[in-house]
Amino acid sequence: MTQPRFAPLPALPYYAVIFTNQLADPALGYAAMADRIFALAQAQPGYLGAETTRDASGLGITVSYWSDEASILAWKQVSEHLIAQKMGIESWYAHYALRVAKVERAYSGPQERSL
Incomplete structure (x- = not known):
């Protein structure tokens, strides 16, 4: 999987x-499913x-960006x-946390420096 x-x-x-x-160790099959789910x-x-x-x-940390809450849901x-979520809970993850946030301000750098 090549991505920016x-x-x-x-x-x-x-x-x-x-x-x-x-x-968790081992997480057999995780990498293939992660690539499939990302695509x-x-x-x-x-x-x-x-x-x-x-x-x-x-x-691991993945931040995905979405246009609205309806798209996330x-x-x-x-x-x-849903299958990947179930497999993650049952087999792959020792622990996980998921957070959803509305982004109201963003910039990148080093060219952009203002908040």
């Missing part, structure tokens, strides 16, 4: 879904972009995503 490291900054406001997780998310109405990282200990109910 930074998602483009869309017009404000938009929503961020912040998914932090710790993989599926990109095709969803309202999807704007994502940024994701995982460290050597298995701690629709994505949560996609059947293949």
Whole structure:
């Protein structure tokens, strides 16, 4: 999966879904499903972009950006995503946290420096 490291900054406001997780050991099949779910998310109405990282200990953070809350709720109910959620809870994650935030201000740098 090749993607830009930074998602483009869309017009404000938009929503961020912040998914932090710790993989259990082993997390068999996780990488293939993560790639599939990421590709599926990109095709969803309202999807704007994502940024994701995982460290050597298995701690991962993915921030996906959405145009509105309705798009987030629709994505949560996609059947293949529901299967992945169930597998994550039952097999892959030692722990996870999900947060949804409305983004009302954003900038990037080092060129943009104002708040």
